[in-house]
Amino acid sequence: MAVEHNEAVVLRAIKDLVIEPIPVPDLKDNEVLLQMGSVGICGSDIMYWQRGGNSRFRLEAPMIIGHEGSGTVVKVGSKVKTLKIGDRVAIEPGTPCRRCHQCKQGAYNLCPDITFCATPPDHGNICRYYKHAEDFCFKLPDHVTLDEGALMEPLSVAIYACRRGEVTLGSKLLICGAGPVGMLYMMAGKVAGASQVLITDIDDNRLEMAKSCGANHTINVNGRDKLEVASEIEALMGGQPEVTIECSSVDYSYDLAINATRQGGCLVAVGRPSGRTLLPLDVALRKQVDIKGIFRYVNCYPAALEMLSTGKINVKSLITHHFTFNETLRAFETAISRDAKAVKVIIHCDQ
Missing domain, CATH: 3.90.180.10 (Medium-chain alcohol dehydrogenases, catalytic domain)
Structure with a gap:
């Protein structure tokens, strides 16, 4: 040609x-x-x-x-x-x-x-x-x-985040942010074995779509106290999540994530906040919450292709x-x- x-x-x-x-x-x-x-x-x-x-x-x-x-x-x-x-x-x-x-x-x-x-x-x-x-x-x-x-590209990011957070059979997974990548994290987390996924956002339309795509629970956090929301997350999920994936890039969600995640759990920091982010580091240290960053993905395209070709996602x-x-x-x-x-x-x- x-x-x-x-x-x-x-x-x-x-x-x-x-x-x-x-x-x-x-x-x-x-x-x-x-x-x-x-x-x-x-x-x-x-x-x-x-x-x-x-x-x-x-x-x-x-x-x-x-x-x-x-x-x-x-x-x-x-x-x-x-x-x-x-x-x-x-x-x-x-x-x-x-x-x-x-x-x-x-x-x-x-x-x-x-x-x-x-x-x-x-x-x-x-x-x-x-x-x-x-x-x-x-x-x-x-x-x-x-x-x-x-869409294998953003799906690969989601797969990598779940791998970094060690999402596995029976995991409770909290996702902060119901944009396209947040919903892909939910889908990838379900394939990895998460028993429950809860997604937060400030947009009811996106939360509705997340629910239709498989989210077990959704919470609109607009204007709400983070500790109150953390308690609601625990009540809805029957316990605190072992893994939280933050993809909204806002300080509020990082603060919520640390407070909501189970002791000894993991926060996967995907969202890229602008400037300096204020974290309740004392809470993270006391709870022994691991904070893991991710940069793009590595060796995830084969898994993404398998998920798409078999209809898992x-x-x-x-x-x-x-x-x-x-x-x-x-x-x-x-x-x-x-x-x-x-x-x-x-x-x-x-x-």
Whole structure:
């Protein structure tokens, strides 16, 4: 297939998102060229668009946005063995060096030289054609859609969080934040064996969706005292949760999480708060609550693919809006609109 024309969605500056022509990338021996299919909008994409940064990463030059992607192979490098033209794949967006200490220890997510889609200075994949390393593309079975393939990225974050928290058979799991990733944590936690999952948020619509997707309990914490909520969590679950996953990025939820988690339990800190976060560290120490951070994921895509292909997790239930490539700006506007009540927004680059 001859590919002569390419376009990308470029974030030129804060709130300046445009479609521009870009070159068709040249392939290295171990890379494949993909016609991009589905790309999901992530909270980090919105942070770059609205604020010019996410955590320690800052937008300092125009950047192609997007990292939750899937596509179809249209060309392969000379040493590619596992993929062929026509294969549909999910893209694991981080490509590590494979040589450093972290990579050789199996923690390639911590590789200091990792290239990660749409993380400055690396470009993302909301474009017509995009190249990626063969070994970080995962072939999709015929019955798994490109939309589902794109959502393997946030699902992998959820799987990694559950692994870090050691969610297992019979675990009581508290999740702070009922956004798309919060609901994926719930789904992944259930697959891992959690007997009960309780989700908190300040948005009744999202809590309703969480309930419909399998949450055992939900609590709207808007304006409520954290200790009162912690007591309610214990009463609803018949005991304090062994594992709490915080994904709302607000101080209130971190405080609630530490107070609500069982003695000797674990808090998995996923949400990235801005500035300095105030924690009741004395409570955490007295209760011997382990606080574990996570950074993206490592070796989770195979598990995500297995969960999707066997029907253990239904990510399609989280997709509320679809847009074409040329409608990308409207897609981003919808993702932040309260009136739209968007959960997961998908952009179709091949339309």
